[in-house]
Amino acid sequence: MLGLNLSLMLPTTLPLSAKDPTSENRGNVIGQNLPASIVRIEVTDQEADYASPWNAGHIGGGIGSGFVIIAPGGKKRILTNAHVVSNARFITLTRERVSHPYTAHVEFIAHDCDLALLSVDDPAFFEGTVPLELGGVPLIESGVSVYGYPLGGERLSVTRGVVSKIDFDLYTHSGVDSHLVIQIDAAINPGNSGGPVLQDGKVVGVAFQGYSGEVAQNVGFMIPIPVIARFLKDLSKGTYTGYTDLSIAFRPLLSAPSRRVLGLANDDLGVLVTDVQEKGSSHGFLQKGDVLHSIDNHPIASNGRVELNRESVDMTEIVEQKFEGEKVRIAVLRDGKPLVIEFPLHGTWSFRMQGNSYDEKPRYLLYGGLLFQPLDRNFLKANSMADLRIKQAFENFVEKHLYVERPEIVVLSRILADPIHKECDGLRPGIVDSINGRKIHSLADVSAAFDQPALYDVVILDGIGAPIVLSREEALKANPRIMLTYGIPSPRNL
C-alpha cells in the first residue's frame, strides 16, 4: 500500500506548477496519464565492426524513451529516436504499473531525421495506454516539459524549460542531415532520447540531442512537429523513403557589385547558384550562375531565407516538406532573363557515404590477404587513415563531384600477414585505382577483376609507384589458409 501511495506521489507534485497561469494549466490531468503513455526502451544492439568487417560486431546496449501515438492507419505504436534502436538485436519496453517487459520491433526507421516507429509483439501492452496527441510548433520563450527515463532510471522523470531557439541544425545521428531543430533549456540527459516534450498536454517535440557539459549547459534539442509529421506521412504509404534535396550549392548575394553585375534590382532578393550536383534533383534544370528568385512563390531573400508562416526560415525548409516525386517551382534569372522552372525532387545518395550508417553489414572483399573496403564514414571511424589521399577523397566526394567517375571509392585497407607477402613489408593502405587493368569504381569491380583469369594479380593504388603483385596460383592457395588463420567466415560481403 505504501509503495502505491508513493508512486501516486509523483503526479501530485505537478499541480504546483500548474498554478503558474502561463503554461500547462492541464498539467495535473496529463501528469496522471503520462505513465500510461511514456515507455522505457531497453535495447541490446550490435554495432558493426568496420575494422574487422567479417566479424559480427560488438554487442552492447542502452536505454531510451518513447511514447505511444496513433500511427497512420489508426494503430497504436511507439515513437522514439532512430538512434535509440539503431543496430538493435532485441528491444524490450516497460512502463510504470506494468510488471514485465514486452518485446518490440522496429517497424520504420528514418536515420536521416533520427525517428523510429516501434510495434509491440503482444497487443496487450497497449491496454490502458493513452496515445499522446501531436501539437504544433511552440512559440519562443513558451514553457515545455521533457519526459523520459534519463540516466537509466526506472521511474519517469520530468524536467522543464522554455523554447530558446528554432532553427535549422545538424542531426548528429547521421552527421550529414540538417532539419528544423528546437533548442530548449530543459535538462536533457542520456536516456531522455526519444521521450516526448509536451506543452499544454500535446507533444511539441521529441528530445534527441544535447551537448556534453564541457561545451554548453542548459542546452537541449528536440525534433519539432514538422519533422515528426513528415516522417509519419512518408511512412503512411508503407515504406519510409526519406528527404528530398535540391543538391545545389548557393551563395548569398549581399555585395552591391555582385548584384549590379547580375542585373539585380536593389530589392535584397536572390541567391546565386554556384554548383549543381550531377546526381541531384536540380541537375538538368538549374545551372551554375542562375540567380534563384523564388521557390514555390516564396521570395528568396539575398541571405537565402524565405518567409514561411510568418517566420524567416532557410529556403531549404520548402523542400524539406516535400516528398519524393513532388515538384518544386523555382523562379530564376538566367543570363538576365527570367524563367520559371518546375522539376520533381528526389534524394541524393552521394551524401550518404559521408554520413553515419546503421543497420548495415560492412561490405568488404578479402583476396590473397588484401582487404578491400568501400570508403565511407563508418570505415574512417574504425580505421584511422593517415593517408592524405584517402582523407581528401572522403571530404571531396560530393564537393568535387568525385562520385561521377567513381560511384564508390575502394580502399585497400589492410594486408593480413601471410607467407605470400613475406617480402612485401611496408605496404601501405591506399585508394585502389585499378586491378588487373580494370579501373575500380565499386567493390563489385574488385570482385570482377579477381574473377578474370590471370597469371598475376596486379593492384595499382593511387599515387603509389609500385603495384602490388600476387601470383594468382599462390593467392588462390592462400585464401582458405588466411581465412582459417584469422577466423574469417566469409571472404566477401559485396
Next chain:
Amino acid sequence: MKRFLPMLRLPLLVFLLIPMGCREKNTTPQKLAESVLRVTSTIQYPDNKRPWLKKQPFTRVGLGTIIEGGRLLVTADMVAHASYIALEKPEDGPKGTATVEAIDEECNLAILKPVEPELLKGTSPLPIDTMILPGSIIQILQLEPNGAPALSLANLTTVAVMPYSPDGGSYLLYRASTTIPQREGSFVIPALHEGKLAGLVMRYDPRTQSADIIPSLLIGRFMKECGKPGYSGLARAGLTDEEARGRTLREWLGAGKGLNGIIITSIDPNGPAEKAGLRKADLIVKAGGKPIDGQGNYTDPRLGKINFSNLATLESSPGDKWEIVYFRSVGEGTGTLGTATLTLEGRNPLTEISPARLQGDSVPYTFLGGLLFQELSRPYLQEWGANWRSDAPQNLVALDAFQKDLPKDQKRLVIVSLVLPSSQTIGLQELANKVVVNINGMPIHGLADVREAATHPKNGFQQIDLEGSAGPIYLDAATLPSEEARLSSEYGIPAKANP
C-alpha cells in the same frame, strides 16, 4: 632514406649549467678555441599570412667555425632571415658583424663573411676532414662562459642518407651517440676529428642522446659548389623512389635475376629525370655506373651501402651528366632495359608549383580591394603551426602534397588568402583560401597575372573566378583605388602590393 628518428630540430637550450664536459687531456683545447667565433644572429621571419609584416625578432647564439678564406661556417638555420649577425671572439675579445656570403637552407649550411677582417687576427682556420668511418670517436666543441673550450666525446654510429628536415630533402648525415651538456650559445657547434672539422651538429635529442651532424663530406661539396654563379642547391635528379617489394612483383616486372633496383614513384615536372625520359614506375638498376640494390643503395668503397641519391648530391655538381640504367616493364614478366642521361640540376624554384621555401626575405602579395592575393607555398601553410598538415585548409594541403600530379603546364597557384570586410566583400569571408582560376577571363598562374588581369576590368567590374563551387566574385573597378586606400590606412597596410 625511408626510416629516421624524428628528432627535434632544436638548439641545445640556452642555459647555464655546471661545466661537465669530458675533457680530452691529449688535445690542445686552447688552440681549438682559436678556430671558432661566437655568432649571435637576430632573426626576423616574414609573416606569410600577413605578408606586409615581419614577425617578432629573436636571437640565436652558436659557434661559427673559421674556414679558409677568412670565412665562417654555420648552419643555415642559424642565419636564415637574419637581420643582424654579430661576431665575438670567445675570450673577451673584439666584437664585429658579418654578412651571409652563401646559404642553402635545404642542406642547412651557410658561409659568413666578417665585415671587420681584424676580428680574424690570431685565429686559425680549421681544415675540413675528408673521411671518418662509423665507429670513430669525434669531439663536440662548446665554449664555457669565460670562452674556454669544453669538449664532449661522441661515438659516430651511423653514416647514412637521412632527411634534414621533415619537409626537405635527404642528404648524407652522421649520427653520433653522445652527451652534450646544455651550454649557452650552442645553437650550432662544430664536431672535430683529429684537429679537423668533422661536421656541424644541427640537432641533438637529449632523450636518446643522439646528435645529427652535417658531415664534412657534404660541407666540402657545399663549399665547392656555393660560389659558382647561379647556385641554387646541390645536384639532384628530380625523382622519388621506393623499394620494389616482393618476389612476385619482381617476377611480374620481369627484370630477371641479378637486376635489383628501385622503383620511381614520382618525377619532378621539368626536372632532370623527366627531361631525360625517365617515367614513374621505371626500375632504376644502375646510377653513375654503380649497381643499385633492392633498397636503393650503392656500395661506397669506404662508407658501405649508401642511398644512391648521394651519388648526385655529394659526388656530382649541377650540370654534370649522370647515366641511369633503367628497366621499363610492361608487366607479365616482360620489359626492356634502357639508358637515360640526366643533366643534374640544383633546385629550380621556378618549376615548383607550391615552393617548399621562400625566396628572399619578403612574401609577395597583391591587394585588389579587400581581397589579398598570394601564391600558394609551403611556408604559407606552415603558418598554421606544427600540425599544419591537418590544421591548414585541406584543399591547399592537398595541392601542396600532390603538386606533382597537377597538369604538366601548371605554374604557381594564386589564392585569395584574406578577405578584409568592406561593403564590396560582404558575405565573401568564407571564400578565403580558395584558388583563383580566372580574373576578368584571364587564366591566373602567378601574382604577375593578377596584376595584369586587374588592369582589364570588364564593363567596370573585376570578375574573380574561384575553384570549385565558390562562384565568381565581382568588385566595382571604379571604387577600388579609394577602397584600397581606406583599407590600407585602417588596417595599417604599408603597400598595396609587393613587389
